Amino acid sequence: MNMSVPASRPARRISLPLRERYILRQLLLGLLGITSGAIALIWLMQSLRFVSLVVDRGLSLRVFLELTSLMVPSFLAVILPITTFLVVLFGYQRMSGDRELAVMQAAGLSPFQLARPALACAALTTLLCYLLTLWLVPVSYHAFRRYEFEIRNRMAAFLLQDGVFTQLSKDMTVYVRSRDRNGEMHGVFVEDDRQPQARATILAERGSMIVVNNQPRVVLFNGSRQEIDHHTGRLNVLSFARNTIDLTTRKQADSEIRDATEMSLHELFHPDPRYVAQRDWGKFAVEGWRRLTAPLTTMSFVMIALIAVLSGAFSRHGNIKRPLAAILAIVGLMAMSLMLQNLAGRNLRLVPLLWVVAVAPALVGAIWLFGREILARKRKSNDGA
Numbered sequence: 001m002n003m004s005v006p007a008s009r010p011a012r013r014i015s016l017p018l019r020e021r022y023i024l025r026q027l028l029l030g031l032l033g034i035t036s037g038a039i040a041l042i043w044l045m046q047s048l049r050f051v052s053l054v055v056d057r058g059l060s061l062r063v064f065l066e067l068t069s070l071m072v073p074s075f076l077a078v079i080l081p082i083t084t085f086l087v088v089l090f091g092y093q094r095m096s097g098d099r100e101l102a103v104m105q106a107a108g109l110s111p112f113q114l115a116r117p118a119l120a121c122a123a124l125t126t127l128l129c130y131l132l133t134l135w136l137v138p139v140s141y142h143a144f145r146r147y148e149f150e151i152r153n154r155m156a157a158f159l160l161q162d163g164v165f166t167q168l169s170k171d172m173t174v175y176v177r178s179r180d181r182n183g184e185m186h187g188v189f190v191e192d193d194r195q196p197q198a199r200a201t202i203l204a205e206r207g208s209m210i211v212v213n214n215q216p217r218v219v220l221f222n223g224s225r226q227e228i229d230h231h232t233g234r235l236n237v238l239s240f241a242r243n244t245i246d247l248t249t250r251k252q253a254d255s256e257i258r259d260a261t262e263m264s265l266h267e268l269f270h271p272d273p274r275y276v277a278q279r280d281w282g283k284f285a286v287e288g289w290r291r292l293t294a295p296l297t298t299m300s301f302v303m304i305a306l307i308a309v310l311s312g313a314f315s316r317h318g319n320i321k322r323p324l325a326a327i328l329a330i331v332g333l334m335a336m337s338l339m340l341q342n343l344a345g346r347n348l349r350l351v352p353l354l355w356v357v358a359v360a361p362a363l364v365g366a367i368w369l370f371g372r373e374i375l376a377r378k379r380k381s382n383d384g385a
Helices: 004-055 061-069 072-097 100-106 111-159 250-254 265-269 278-310 321-346 348-384
Strands: 165-169 172-179 185-192 200-212 215-228 235-246
Touching: 004 061, 004 072, 004 111, 061 111, 072 100, 072 111, 072 278, 072 321, 100 111, 111 278, 111 348, 185 215, 200 235, 265 278, 278 321, 278 348, 321 348
Parallel strands: none
Antiparallel strands: 165 172, 172 185, 185 200, 200 215, 215 235
């Protein structure tokens, strides 16, 4: 008799955490599977624009994977709140269809006890989203832009083929007659139309390719530069012993300007006037507020999913109306958030509405789902006092 009593007490203590661990484990495994599949699909679609660098320009597979993998944190930060909502909605819907929720409710579990694993999953996802939006996404996107800029500029050195007119851009064409083993080019022809008022044709006996600050340049020797004066119509010829031509186009040079996505939170709220025009300060500030509010939408999305599953009467045949209404509510919140971001970029007084859209659904959902339980506990505590 003495041995049976202590054996039953630990079983009762472990039953509650085991039940929550079971639900939480199912949610985390589902979140991992759905998020991985969504990232793989988005990565495949986005990486198609870099396939031409592999097929046409000989970019190695290793460099291609390194470049495209830098986009993954940006995808993950966007889809995590959505996939968390889907996992909670369909995970609890599956448990409802398997009568697991009905058994737990019959055992006396409150809505808060049933929702606690989903809230724990949402809290973990929210922390991960903050880690992504505040640190990993700006760092990875900055590395992605610099890497892409370096690859596209260095690629010009490999585009030049012997005996072929190579169009590096719409306003520059280069021809090389031959190359020796050291990489030196012989018989170089360059048609440079980057300046419409000073279009030039350059001829040189030989030349060599160099890269300075990730920008390709051609050093030409013993040649001439021919330009037509548009005012007089005369042909001006300038002979040179050595001349350097920058192969970077204006579009490539403009890509060196930093984007709001790759800036830190401090840089967004305190932009450098040397690089950011004053008229764009509002847009950068809104991007900063978006990074602070976007992760909080995970809790709101999860509360909407819990309301759709845990509220209302139980149906043996299932109920498609409530999950469908939850999905439509999420779509509406996302559309409203995008609209407010665009409006707040013009008027910063609308920034508090970003917080309202991100947090209010979670607070209203918590009152709706757990309000009766909270009031009942207060009444019991008052009666006991």
